[in-house]
Amino acid sequence: MGYCCVCKEGFRGNPYLSHPDLGCKDINECDDGKHRCSRRCHNVEGNYTCSCPPGYRGDGYIDGSGCKFPFMEISLGISVAFLFVFTFVSTLCWGHKQRSLKQLRKKYFEQNGGNYMLQQMYQQQGHTDRAKIFSEDELRTATNNFDENRILGRGGQGTVxxxxxxxNTHVAIKKSRIGGDPRQIKDFINEVAVLSQINHRNVVKLFGCCLETEVPLLVYEYVDNGTLLEHIDPLKNEHPLSWEIRLRIAVETAEAISYLHSAAAIPIIHRDIKSANILLDHNHRAKVSDFGASRLVPLDETQVTTVVQGTLGYLDPEYLLTGQLNEKSDVYSFGVVLVELVTGNKAVDFNKPEQRNLAMHFASSLKEDNLWEILDKRVLHQKNEEQLKEVAFLARKCIRVNGEERPTMKEVAMELEGLISMKKHPWGKREDMMSEECEYLLGHVADGYGNASASTSTVYDSIQREVAFEIEDGR
Structure with a gap:
């Protein structure tokens, strides 16, 4: 019927006594283990609280979120910081690399005569086909960073x-192997400037060059049907070119070389005429290529002294001995190409000891009157025997050891063109038609009754003798 005393929650003792030491006293839950803290416990009057150590996250209670170390947040923070530092350092390195690359390209550009090239282009502003200076990035993009699968061929002068x-213009980009000799820079730029203005159908067109690399890169038109060597060699091509196509290729090549010697602004000696440097398009039209070894010859000079350069089997023996380069050196090389066309053999063949050097073997065979034994049987037939014989005699003239005894390329081109004209208009084989044509061309000086004068007959007889002499001489 009275009252009952109890201690408050969190206290323990005698509730009927008011003395602090004997009455209700605070319970330390942290000491007796009666708490729900996962890490740290803090006793308070009548209760307790939980907390987490520094660096941990949570409320500290076992039945709550507890205490967890923030691995994800720290990892993310470290990653972001590292990414920021990496980006910053990479940007600095990229900028330094770009500045170094720009300086290196500028150095190469000046070393390769870029300033002189710009001066030449400025002087050629009236020419629409002047050479273009490509950047290295443009050509790397065009070749897929010079991918191995884009290689068209490798040669002594470089890789194409x-x-x-x-x-979408197809081009052939030549990466030269020859180092930049400061003494040759001006000649190289002159060559590029001259070749960029050449618009001959049988010379591979030069679009421009890149001067930002250690050695200049040349950009030519792309010719899609391989080289003449590939079409002549029976091991590479099962279907040989017909004689008509071979003769036309010879004429086109001779015209191109003659143009370089005689009609270019500054005469050019190719110095590496060979069947591997004569490209064929899809119509088997000839295109003379690879001017890496060519030299410009000033109009007031007939020859230049150079380090001997060329291809074994096509190299002019006189040039090899003296080092004196002139137009007749190209004539010799072209003569070897003619020999390849009529024999179907390669200029040098180590598998055939008896004709290891084709030019020497050919000259020896003609001297022994064994022409028909060495001609290519795949194209030899009764209708073209005379043409083959004429071309063989012309080739023999071109490969004479003494350069002065060789014809000029203009004379060679005219003789080859004459052979094609003779086939189209075989008037030379008909004596009666020749007589009528000659009389007509000479004006047919006659009296009032239609009788030819004695002077006309005399001139006509001399022409007949000259024609007969030229045919017997192989012309």
């Missing part, structure tokens, strides 16, 4: 890659 410009 197939490229596609932004306007």
């Amino acid at each position: 890659y197939e490229g596609i410009l932004p306007d």
Whole structure:
């Protein structure tokens, strides 16, 4: 019927006593283990609280979120910081690399005569086909960073890659192996300037060059049907070119070389005429290529002294001995190409000891009157025997050891053109028609009754003797 005393929650003792030591006293839950803290416990009057150590996250209670170390947040923070530092350092390195690359390209550009090239281009502003200076990035993009699969061929002068410009123009990009000799820079730039203006159908067109690399890169038109050597060699091509196509290729090549010697602004000696440097398009039209070894010859000079350079089997023996380069050196090389066309053999063949050097073997065979034994049987037939014989005699003239005894390329081209004209208009084989044509061309000086005068007959007889002499001489 009275009252009952109890201690408050969190206290323990005698609730009927008011003395602090004997009455209700606070319970330390942290000491007796009667708490729900996962890490740290803090006793308070009548209760307790939980907390987490520094660096941990949570409320500290076992039945709550507890205490967890923030691995994800720290990892993310470290990653973001590392990424920021990496980006910053990479940007600095990229900027330094770009500045170094820009300086290196500028150095190469000046070393390769870029300033002189710009001066030449400025002087050629009236020419629409002047050479273009490509950037290295443009050509790397065109060749897929000079991919091995884009290689068209390798030679003594360098590697040629197939490229596609932004306007979808197919080009052949030549990466030269020859180092930049400061003494040859001016000659190289002159050559580029001259070749860029050449618009001959049988000379591979030079679009431009890149001067930002250690050695200049040349950009030519792309010719898609391989080289003449590939079409002549029976091991590489099962279907040989017909004699008509071979003769036309010879004429086109001779015209191109004659143009370089005689009609170019500054005469050019190719110095590496060979069947591997004569490209064929899809119509088997000839294109003379690879001017890496060519030399410009000033109009007031007939020959230049150079380090001997060329290809074994095509190299002019006189040039090899003296080092004196002139137009007749190209004539000799072209003569070897003619020999390849009529025999179907390679200029040098180590598998055939008896004709290891084709030019020497050919000259020896003609001297022994064994012409028909060495001619290519795949194209030899009764209708073209005379043409083959004429071309063989012309080739013999071209490969004479003494350069002064060789004809000029202009004379060679005219003789070859004459052979094609003779086939189209075989008036030379008909004596009666020749007589009528000659009389007509000479004006047919006659009296009032239609009788030819004595002077006309005399001139006509002399022409007949001259024609007969030229045919017997192989011309």
